[in-house]
Amino acid sequence: xxxxxxxxxxxxxxxxxxxxxxxxxxxxxxxxxxxxxxxxxxxxxxxxxxxxxxxxxxxxxxxxxxxxxxxxxxxxxxxxxxxxxxxxxxxxxxxxxxxxxxxxxxxxxxxxxxxxxxxxxxxxxxxxxxxxxxxxxxxxxxxxxxxxxxxxxxxxxxxxxxxxxxxxxxxxxxxxxxxxxxxxxxxxxxxxxxxxxxxxxxxxxxxxxxxxxxxxxxxxxxxxxxxxxxxxxxxxxxxxxxxxxxxxxxxxxxxxxxxxxxxxxxxxxxxxxxxxxxxxxxxxxxxxxxxxxxxxxxxxxxxxxxxxxxxxxxxx
Amino acid sequence: xxxxxxxxxxxxxxxxxxxxxxxxxxxxxxxxxxxxxxxxxxxxxxxxxxxxxxxxxxxxxxxxxxxxxxxxxxxxxxxxxxxxxxxxxxxxxxxxxxxxxxxxxxxxxxxxxxxxxxxxxxxxxxxxxxxxxxxxxxxxxxxxxxxxxxxxxxxxxxxxxxxxxxxxxxxxxxxxxxxxxxxxxxxxxxxxxxxxxxxxxxxxxxxxxxxxxxxxxxxxxxxxxxxxxxxxxxxxxxxxxxxxxxxxxxxxxxxxxxxxxxxxxxxxxxxxxxxxxxxxxxxxxxxxxxxxxxxx
Amino acid sequence: xxxxxxxxxxxxxxxxxxxxxxxxxxxxxxxxxxxxxxxxxxxxxxxxxxxxxxxxxxxxxxxxxxxxxxxxxxxxxxxxxxxxxxxxxxxxxxxxxxxxxxxxxxxxxxxxxxxxxxxxxxxxxxxxxxxxxxxxxxxxxxxxxxxxxxxxxxxxxxxxxxxxxxxxxxxxxxxxxxxxxxxxxxxxxxxxxxxxxxxxxxxxxxxxxxxxxxxxxxxxxxxxxxxxxxxxxxxxxxxxxxxxxxxxxxxxxxxxxxxxxxxxxxxxxxxxxxxxxxxxxxxxxxxxxxxxxxxxxxxxxxxxxxxxxxxxxxxxxxxxxxxxxxxxxxxxxxxxxxxxxxxx
Numbered sequence: 001x002x003x004x005x006x007x008x009x010x011x012x013x014x015x016x017x018x019x020x021x022x023x024x025x026x027x028x029x030x031x032x033x034x035x036x037x038x039x040x041x042x043x044x045x046x047x048x049x050x051x052x053x054x055x056x057x058x059x060x061x062x063x064x065x066x067x068x069x070x071x072x073x074x075x076x077x078x079x080x081x082x083x084x085x086x087x088x089x090x091x092x093x094x095x096x097x098x099x100x101x102x103x104x105x106x107x108x109x110x111x112x113x114x115x116x117x118x119x120x121x122x123x124x125x126x127x128x129x130x131x132x133x134x135x136x137x138x139x140x141x142x143x144x145x146x147x148x149x150x151x152x153x154x155x156x157x158x159x160x161x162x163x164x165x166x167x168x169x170x171x172x173x174x175x176x177x178x179x180x181x182x183x184x185x186x187x188x189x190x191x192x193x194x195x196x197x198x199x200x201x202x203x204x205x206x207x208x209x210x211x212x213x214x215x216x217x218x219x220x221x222x223x224x225x226x227x228x229x230x231x232x233x234x235x236x237x238x239x240x241x242x243x244x245x246x247x248x249x250x251x252x253x254x255x256x257x258x259x260x261x262x263x264x265x266x267x268x269x270x271x272x273x274x275x276x277x278x279x280x281x282x283x284x285x286x287x288x289x290x291x292x293x294x295x296x297x298x299x300x301x302x303x304x305x306x307x308x309x310x311x312x313x314x315x316x
Numbered sequence: 317x318x319x320x321x322x323x324x325x326x327x328x329x330x331x332x333x334x335x336x337x338x339x340x341x342x343x344x345x346x347x348x349x350x351x352x353x354x355x356x357x358x359x360x361x362x363x364x365x366x367x368x369x370x371x372x373x374x375x376x377x378x379x380x381x382x383x384x385x386x387x388x389x390x391x392x393x394x395x396x397x398x399x400x401x402x403x404x405x406x407x408x409x410x411x412x413x414x415x416x417x418x419x420x421x422x423x424x425x426x427x428x429x430x431x432x433x434x435x436x437x438x439x440x441x442x443x444x445x446x447x448x449x450x451x452x453x454x455x456x457x458x459x460x461x462x463x464x465x466x467x468x469x470x471x472x473x474x475x476x477x478x479x480x481x482x483x484x485x486x487x488x489x490x491x492x493x494x495x496x497x498x499x500x501x502x503x504x505x506x507x508x509x510x511x512x513x514x515x516x517x518x519x520x521x522x523x524x525x526x527x528x529x530x531x532x533x534x535x536x537x538x539x540x541x542x543x544x545x546x547x548x549x550x551x552x553x554x555x556x557x558x559x560x561x562x563x564x565x566x567x568x569x570x571x572x573x574x575x576x577x578x579x580x581x582x583x584x585x586x587x588x589x590x591x592x593x594x595x596x597x598x599x600x601x602x603x604x605x606x607x608x609x610x611x612x
Numbered sequence: 613x614x615x616x617x618x619x620x621x622x623x624x625x626x627x628x629x630x631x632x633x634x635x636x637x638x639x640x641x642x643x644x645x646x647x648x649x650x651x652x653x654x655x656x657x658x659x660x661x662x663x664x665x666x667x668x669x670x671x672x673x674x675x676x677x678x679x680x681x682x683x684x685x686x687x688x689x690x691x692x693x694x695x696x697x698x699x700x701x702x703x704x705x706x707x708x709x710x711x712x713x714x715x716x717x718x719x720x721x722x723x724x725x726x727x728x729x730x731x732x733x734x735x736x737x738x739x740x741x742x743x744x745x746x747x748x749x750x751x752x753x754x755x756x757x758x759x760x761x762x763x764x765x766x767x768x769x770x771x772x773x774x775x776x777x778x779x780x781x782x783x784x785x786x787x788x789x790x791x792x793x794x795x796x797x798x799x800x801x802x803x804x805x806x807x808x809x810x811x812x813x814x815x816x817x818x819x820x821x822x823x824x825x826x827x828x829x830x831x832x833x834x835x836x837x838x839x840x841x842x843x844x845x846x847x848x849x850x851x852x853x854x855x856x857x858x859x860x861x862x863x864x865x866x867x868x869x870x871x872x873x874x875x876x877x878x879x880x881x882x883x884x885x886x887x888x889x890x891x892x893x894x895x896x897x898x899x900x901x902x903x904x905x906x907x908x909x910x911x912x913x914x915x916x917x918x919x920x921x922x923x924x925x926x927x928x929x930x931x932x933x934x935x936x937x938x939x940x941x942x943x944x945x946x947x948x949x950x951x952x953x954x955x956x
Contacts, residue, residue: 020453031469139601143593145545147552148568148586151575155583159576210720213673218735218786219708222700228734229723236725251460255549259572269461270553273468285465289457296456307725308770320680321697325627325642328682335631335680342633 014297021289025282026070032278040278056081079286080279084272089283093268097287099169099180100264103187103253104291106180108242110188111249115195119238120231122196123203134196142193146252150186150259157182167261183260187252194245195238202237206230236307243299250288350602356595364411373402375409375562384578395580397570403580407588410562413474415592417547421481422540428482429489430525430532436490437497438520448494454487463546464555472555481543488539489532496528503527530607537600541593548589564589619688620794620826621647621670621711626683626696628662628669635897639665641850642683647794652820652827654841654858656834656873660893662850663830664716667796670695671713672703687711689793709739712787716799718779722771728755728782729767735789754785759815777808781815788819795820796828801836813840834873838862846870849893849904852923856931866926866933868909868941903934911937 032039037050061069073080079089122131141149158166170179206212207230215225254266261267265284272280304310322328363370373391379400387395387403394403436447454462466480497520500506505527509519550556551565559566564585571582628640640662647653655663668674670685672695685695687710695706715721723731732751733744742750748767755763758781771779780800787795797816801809817840820827831837837844837858844861846854846869854867865871872889891908894900903921906912916936923932935941 017452017456020449021456024453024457025465028465028469031466033470139594139597140590143541143545143590143597145548145552145565145568145586145589145593147549147565148582148589151568151572151582152586155575155579210715210717211723213668213713213715214721214783214786215723215731215734216673217671217707217713218738219704219706219790220734220738221704228726232725233723250458254460254464255552258553269464270555273464273555278468281465281468285457285461288461292458293456309724309772320676322680322682325625325682328627328629328680329636332629332631332636332680335678336633336636339631339633339678340635 010297010300014293017293018290021286021293022071022074023067025286025289026067028285029278029282036278039276074286079283082272082277082280084275084277084280089279092280093265093283093287096263096265096268098264099262100253100257100266102176103180103184103257103262103264104249106177106184107187107191107249107252110184111191111195114188115192116199116235116238118192119196119199120203120234122200123234124207124226124230126204131200138193138196141189144190145255146186146190147255147259149189150183150256153182153186154259169262180262183256183262186256186259187249190252191245191249194241198241199234199238202234203230206234209233232306236303239299239303239306243296246292246295246299250292346605347602349598350606353595353598353600353602356591357599360411360592360595361415363408364415367405367408367412371402371405371408373405375401375406376560377401384574384581386578387580394584395578397567397581398574398578403584406562406567407564407585410564410567410585411588411592413557413561413563414544414547414589417477417481418540418544418592418596421478421485421543421547422536424478424482425485425539426489426532426536429486430493430529432486433490433493433495434497434520434525437494438501438516438524440498440501444494447490451487451490451494454484455491457484459484460546460549463550464553467550467555472550472558474557474561477547477550477556481546485539485543488535492531492535493528496531497524500524500528530603534600534604534607537596537603541596541600544589544592544596618649619646620649620651622684622686622688623666623670624684624686626666626669626681626685628665628674628679628681630678631680632678632897637896638850638899639896640669641899643847643850643852645845645852645855647826647828649793649826650820650824651843652817652829652841654837654844655828655830655847656832656837656844657847658832658893660896661847662896663847664798666847667713667798667828667830671707671711671796672698672700673713705739708735708792709790710792711794711796712790712792713796713798714780714783714787714800717803718776718783719771719803721783722779724771727768727770728774732767732782732786732789735786739790751785751789754789755782757819758782758785758788759811760785776804777812780804780808780812784812784815784819788823791823792825794826794828796830798830799832800829802831802833809836816840834862834877846873849899850896851904851934853905853935854926854933855923856927857929860927860929860931864927864931866931866938866941867905867935868911869905870933903936911941913937 029036037053038045040053041049077090079093081087082089082092085092118130118134121128122134125131154166157164164182165179168179170176212225212229215229216222253264254269256262257264257266258270265287269281269284269288272278272284320331322331379396379402381400382389382392382396383398383400385392385396385400387393389395392402392404394407396402397406432447436444462484463480466483467476470476470479501524506519506523509523514523547556547563548565548568551563551567552569554566554569556565557563567585568582571578571580571585574581623646624644626640626643627638630637630639643662643666645653655666657663665674669679669681681696683696687693687695687706690706690710693702693706695703698706722728729748729751732754733747736742736747736750736754752764752767755766760766760778760781766774774782784800795816800816801812804812813836816827816829819825829837829840841858844854844856844858845852846861846867848869854861854865854870861870862874865874869889872887875887876889878886889908894904894907900907900917902917902919903909903912906917909916919936921934921936923934924936924938925931926933926938
């Protein structure tokens with residue numbers, strides 16, 4: 001029996017969602033009140049350019065043709081033209097991808113490093129030092145806006161203590177790790193609140209399960225019971241939460257990149273909004289959504305790998 | 317890990333009775349976070365509403381003679397910003413906007429999303445399928461990114477901020493409520509109501525809703541925190557509430573430029589956000605505890 | 613089956629109390645019994661009478677934060693080792709190798725994310741650090757012994773792929789992995805179909821006879837107990853109310869509660885309503901003064917309700933019952949008269 005039995009069905013679902021995403025981003029541009037060409041071109045408005053845009057967007061044609069044109073261009077990797085940067089939107093976007101992807105992965109890993117031990121220990125020693133301190137700490141950090149937390153981090157660690165640099169991406173892998181530590185930590189802390197809470201609750205519930213008694217009954221070491229039986233089961237709950245909260249993680253990168261002046265997709269998104277560079281806004285939004293779909297898919301795969309029951313689920 | 321062992325039954329009884337008494341005390345203590353949270357929220361609301369009574373300065377009064385004064389200067393408890401405007405006054409007045417967003421945005425999405433979820437779950441079939449596919453679609457987008465994109469198209473303003481939140485936030489409530497409704501539909505009390513011939517509207521609103529409302533209420537507290545942070549974040553990015561209206565997020569953004577010399581400009585507005593955020597969190601947690609204990 | 617004299621496990625005046633937010637729960641309140649080598653002891657009683665807590669206390673599997681105990685639990689073969697109040701380390705050396713336990717619901721008694729084989733090998737290697745290959749072979753042998761077909765293939769399966777009856781067999785295999793001298797079986801068949809129940813019980817009996825191990829069988833079903841056990845103790849509200857050889861307790865019950873339990877069993881040729889015992893067991897927090905069964909007992913007198921009663925000799929072979937009116941109550945199942953209030 002394959003453990004990944006429903007994966008093909010999931011993939012179909014994913015494709016449908018991707019199509020839906022393109023629909024939404026397509027309609028985004030149609031939200032602009034007034035004349036889109038005027039809005040897009042702004043000060044570089046000339047009649048020729050306006051006509052070019054009208055043709056590009058197919059504004060005079062029925063909506064389905066417009067969508068068709070949009071999809072056609074997408075399949076050829078054409079995300080539009082950035083009048084602000086005077087290059088193809090794809091080129092502009094591609095230059096900003098690396099820092100964001102690095103940051104996302106870095107934060108995800110840091111969040112796991114922080115929350116898994118704390119969440120688990122809080123669960124097995126309920127009411128203990130780690131549990132109480134953790135709860136206070138994370139209630140506070142949950143209410144802190146990511147960007148404010150980032151600023152405070154900069155204040156303490158960069159300005160006053162001079163341990164970490166204030167901004168920038170750094171060079172080389174080691175440089176990235178160093179420069180991105182504070183931003184990644186900022187995002188990870190906000191993310192960790194939910195993870196710690198989930199793991200703690202799952203651990204407490206698992207400790208009361210009968211199979212833990214069966215394991216103890218065998219006469220094996222308690223540490224082994226904790227690891228092979230309790231942890232391996234309670235962590236399953238966290239994987240699901242991890243995936244669901246990824247949207248928060250991505251949102252966090254937008255703000256954090258801004259605070260720490262990182263040249264990533266988040267900064268690009270914000271600057272292109274103020275610059276009225278609509279095609280880029282559209283393209284970045286699309287990219288973020290695709291990123292999330294990929295992350296969710298990976299979460300599903302990880303879940304199926306860890307929990308043999310998931311692979312057998314008869315479609316949701 | 318071994319259990320406590322006593323030498324005789326009477327000694328045993330004494331040991332256990334003491335511990336049981338301790339357990340009874342801690343049950344009462346668990347209400348505390350809820351009370352603290354409510355108190356904090358009330359303080360925040362009162363401070364914002366009665367701001368003119370608490371500070372004599374206007375939040376927009378420029379004082380070129382005293383720019384960037386540190387906290388505890390005469391007449392300016394929290395200092396002033398680069399234009400000499402009193403920081404405390406600005407924080408309190410900004411509270412009006414941010415709290416308005418927290419309540420205004422959350423209430424509409426709570427009501428709207430809950431209704432949609434309720435209807436979808438109750439009716440089932442194609443309506444349910446369609447609405448839930450729509451919900452799934454929204455969930456595919458990173459929340460903040462979608463909001464930024466919508467504001468980008470509509471133009472940054474306080475009203476458009478509300479619209480952007482209304483368009484995107486209802487989905488969480490819809491999903492929770494739909495799941496609850498689907499389960500509730502099969503319960504005895506619903507089957508009984510339907511057997512009695514009650515109209516669907518009546519079954520939904522007078523029977524299902526009161527019994528399933530708790531998760532969405534609890535979530536709305538979390539959502540309120542999120543909305544405040546959202547408003548502040550957008551203000552920070554310059555995409556939310558526009559100047560000269562004071563708003564915590566834009567104040568933090570302005571303050572970031574002076575981080576090296578006048579740290580209070582960014583720190584205090586942030587503390588205000590944290591204060592209100594913690595208040596909602598505690599209320600949410602307290603409610604969750606309260607409702608869970610009531611199930612026993 | 614013959615009972616050898618050598619005592620294996622002695623429980624003396626065991627009290628097991630739980631500290632809760634509602635007060636002190638006196639789950640086990642002065643229970644004593646002895647299990648001998650190769651003996652099957654049955655513990656029977658309603659839910660909440662303390663039979664499960666007794667077993668878990670013996671194994672040291674009660675939640676440590678809320679349970680307090682007093683009394684003695686002595687395991688004789690290990691040089692009179694006292695199990696109550698032992699350290700976790702000491703308990704660990706005893707669990708699995710000397711004492712083992714199987715629980716009521718097989719569906720939740722196994723780790724869902726590990727294979728059956730994994731969990732069985734873990735049990736085999738718990739007290740014997742043999743090489744993996746040997747452990748695997750022994751595990752397959754155990755699965756085979758408990759009647760699971762295609763054992764070596766089934767080792768790679770997960771619990772959700774097994775039926776309830778097969779899971780319980782696997783749990784028995786796990787319990788026997790280190791050849792314990794005493795098996796505690798807590799309602800092993802309660803969540804299974806009647807046909808499977810029979811199979812499991814036969815399996816247990818067979819294994820018990822083959823290995824010569826002792827067994828404590830807990831159940832609320834007197835029919836099951838009467839088939840399997842050498843001796844029986846009847847528990848009510850945390851106390852032992854009757855004990856004796858199985859044949860004696862079943863054919864000549866002395867305590868009114870035991871009478872009522874036997875009476876409640878439907879038997880062939882019975883017409884009319886089933887007889888039940890009216891009322892419900894007392895709260896274990898606010899324990900009534902006097903005899904705990906008095907509120908439901910048709911023979912109860914003022915004396916019964918006021919004073920606590922000790923176990924009194926009631927017949928041959930250490931037959932005893934906790935009743936002060938033993939001699940006045942008529943003996944025998946056939947003379948039990950249903951009272952007017954009995955079938956409520």
